[in-house]
Amino acid sequence: MDRREFFEAAGILLGGTACAYGLPLVAVSQLTAGTAEEESAAGGRRWGMVIDLRSCRLDCQACTEACRRENNAALHGDPRWDVHLIRKVQVRRKGAADAALKPLLLLCNQCDRPPCVQACPVQATFQRPDGIVLVDQHRCIGCRYCMIACPYNARHYNYKENPEWPNKDQPRSVHGVPQSCTLCVHRLDQGRKPACVEACERVGAKALAVGDLNDPQSEVSRLIATHPVRVIREDLGTKPKVYYIGL
């Protein structure tokens, strides 16, 4: 190797190193700049949910059924393909075989740092400045990488066309795109409560509350301030905005 070749090789190596480290840095700077977390910290609204499991009953399905009607979520009668934007499961303390079963609601956690938004190859999954994570069904290519990326299994896919269309104000669920809880964004934007919250109030349980986490006077903020709350898998750093009381 003569001197010229040496300098060429060294130049390529240096340039390559700069690129190799620079590109991820540029990409990651996108992650932190202008996230909903920061924008909402600047004064906007930041929607969150509090679920008070102490008031939730094992045998009640008011919220899940109201959600299904409101959002046209498909029920095919096969757990492999059913779409549950909110689902009620029964849990038991680990290792306590005779302990009583408790109800638990699982839904999209509206993460402040959503892995699904990071994963989506076409920006069809996006986060509004108020923190709500949505899917643009007209942009989605149906690759299902968001479902792979979601550590909560909150995304459900429309494997089949939904024959039912109960709520004509909302789009019909077509096959080929995923769905997850939108916090009934169409209702929130009209100043109404999400369907599940309304249904829960109707049966008198009042276990669900949705509101502005940035407003210290909102119901959710007061509940979080006065009760011990938990989010699911806090260790993942996704910063969920669905808080549980009594978990």
Added chain:
Amino acid sequence: MEYRFETIEGRSPGFYGLLAVLVLLILPGVVSTYLMYRHGIYLSGMTNRVPWGLQIIMAVYYIGLSAGSLVISSLYGIFGRAEYKPFARIAAYLALLLLIGALLSILTDLGRLGNLQSSFSHFNFLSMLSINPFLYNMYIVICAVYLWAMLKEHDLWVRRLALVAVLWAILVHSGTGAIFGFVPRELYQSPLLPPSFIAAALSSGTALMILVILALFRLTGRALDDLLVIKLGGLLGVFVIVVMYFLFVENAYRLYMAESREAGYFFLFGGINAVLFWGGLIGLGSIVPAVLLFHPQTGRSIRWIVVASALVVAGVLCERYLIVIPGETHPPELFRDWEIRDSPWEEGVVHYVISYHEVFQAIGVAALVAFLFILGLKWMPLAPTEARVSPRPAELGEGSPDGAPAA
């Protein structure tokens, strides 16, 4: 020494028969893909818990296979190893086709193919599934230009492009590993996946090249020096060992760390995973081929090298299954202290049952790749009339190779 590259004649009944068979194999895949496009991909075996299935396994498999081809091609292009020149063109062409096969596998897997234009208009720089298709498309272009330079005998450009192609291949395979490694799931998340993906790519790709080269030279009656195949076999043996090393580190880490121990057990000993890992990947796919390739007798026998290569090609398919599926069938641990007893949905460990539609799709893509490969041999001078090593076979030492025809 000088090689004379020539197209194959491609007029025998056998040639047309082979093409006809391949077309017949493609057709069911086309029908299945159309049905899924029309009615939804519930026709596959995929579910809400297993949203990625056989087509994704095949996609990463093809991407891996393309690597080895290119590396062999570059041994000539970059390092000037003239003995590999006879394979350089075939390898580059095969790498290109395998990448097309990978892209086709991904495309036929999409639920909303009609929205595909958004992958160009709304590129997401943070998404591994956005970055990778870009890498794949560029890779196809680079391979095509590289092949063109070889066909035109532009030696300077061949060397330059070979370097570009190999560097790009490293990006492609690291990126593909990152699709899974950079995801917060117990059995996916791993910084080791990109490099281990490269290792498995090299071993499976080299093994496939050995099979393709032998089949091609034997079927067309062209002379092939056994020493070349034996050398490739030695290379393959090293790659297989490297793959095993990565597998060992990855799984030892999982078992050692308390938080991933349970997932590690599931990966190594959970039902079908255990069969594919210990039986398919480690036993038949790594140990047996490694022994065959390093053994002084079998390592010099073409017949045994073919067996070892076939085993590696199958073993890495098991490895690709194990990259994609266990990470999905293993349930995410949502709570440290609660277990889910009842749900309207599938919680806990689930199973992935491949449907015949997916099998048709996979066979269809494979047949299409083979179809284009064979046509390419007829249209382009890809293979030399004979492939001999420059040093005399006497340097082989004692123990003459068992030159039994394999194809």
